[in-house]
Amino acid sequence: MKEINKFVKKSVSKVDLSVKERKELEAEYIDHITEIYKEHLEDGFSEKESLEYAIKIFRSDNWLGDSSINQKKNYIQFGLLSIFFIYLIVLVPIYFYISRMEVFKSGISINSFIPFRTIYAIITSSMDGDFGNIMRLQRRIVLFLSLIPMGIFIPIITSKYKSFLSNLKIYLFIALFLELCKILFPWWISIDYILLNLISCIIGYGLFTIIRKYVVQKRAINI
Structure with a gap:
């Protein structure tokens, strides 16, 4: 959706990253928001409600601007990979x-x-x-x-x-x-x-x- 792409591009533009890293981050965030949007849509909500909900969830996760949250996310991913390896x-x-x-x-x-x-x-x-x-x-x-x-x-x-x-x-x-x-x-x-x-x-x-x-x-x- 154009609204999701526009929101993500605006949000990611504030992050100090290389062009390649920014594009990768945009793709990841677009996939994440789109997935939440589609799930909410399937539950019977309107497109507008689903879009607002997806962005709200995304913001609540604090994906941008908080290095401690991102670090915590990395620790969780590492922990899951370790458990999978075991x-x-x-x-x-x-x-x-x-x-x-x-x-x-x-x-x-x-x-x-x-x-x-x-x-x-x-x-x-x-x-x-x-x-x-x-x-x-x-x-x-x-x-x-x-x-x-x-x-x-x-x-x-x-x-x-x-x-x-x-x-x-x-x-x-x-x-x-x-x-x-x-x-x-x-x-x-x-x-x-x-x-x-x-x-x-x-x-x-x-x-x-x-x-x-x-x-x-x-x-x-x-x-």
């Missing part, structure tokens, strides 16, 4: 340790490409009291839950809060990468595991959007 350090060994336990057979068969056939067989056998498949089902649940945080972290790391499609592409890449890594080892590969990994990430994204919307609404109430 999460990866914990996730990778767990994922491949559990995958290594799938030694009942290895490689790829025609059944590997039939969605949910493998997991369905595991569930039905578990219900019949098959101890081996009960253990396999438990391991799959652990992996399923362990990838949900990935769905939360990715939009934060990439700053693509609103774009589900952009995040979905990353989730799909992660799900494929984790499963294809098994080709390097004599482990069982199945499309089920790719789909389950993807669903885990999508659930994480859903939780992220709910939490983020709650935080934004709470902030608006406190203004």
Whole structure:
């Protein structure tokens, strides 16, 4: 929107930055305000109300003119990246340790490409009291839950809060990468595991959007 662009350009012009840094800052702020504007618009408010609300939220965040706020923001980003890094350090060994336990057979068969056939067989056998498949089902649940945080972290790391499609592409890449890594080892590969990994990430994204919307609404109430 022209109003948002005009507001951001006027605000950023007061900051002592190089031309390149100013343009990057403008793009970041425009994306931030536009995202808030669209969310408020989707909630049923008029364009004028949504614009005023977005600018009000932006100003309340004190993005400009307060180095302590910007420094705090940098600390938060660093903290989130550190937590994500620790999460990866914990996730990778767990994922491949559990995958290594799938030694009942290895490689790829025609059944590997039939969605949910493998997991369905595991569930039905578990219900019949098959101890081996009960253990396999438990391991799959652990992996399923362990990838949900990935769905939360990715939009934060990439700053693509609103774009589900952009995040979905990353989730799909992660799900494929984790499963294809098994080709390097004599482990069982199945499309089920790719789909389950993807669903885990999508659930994480859903939780992220709910939490983020709650935080934004709470902030608006406190203004």
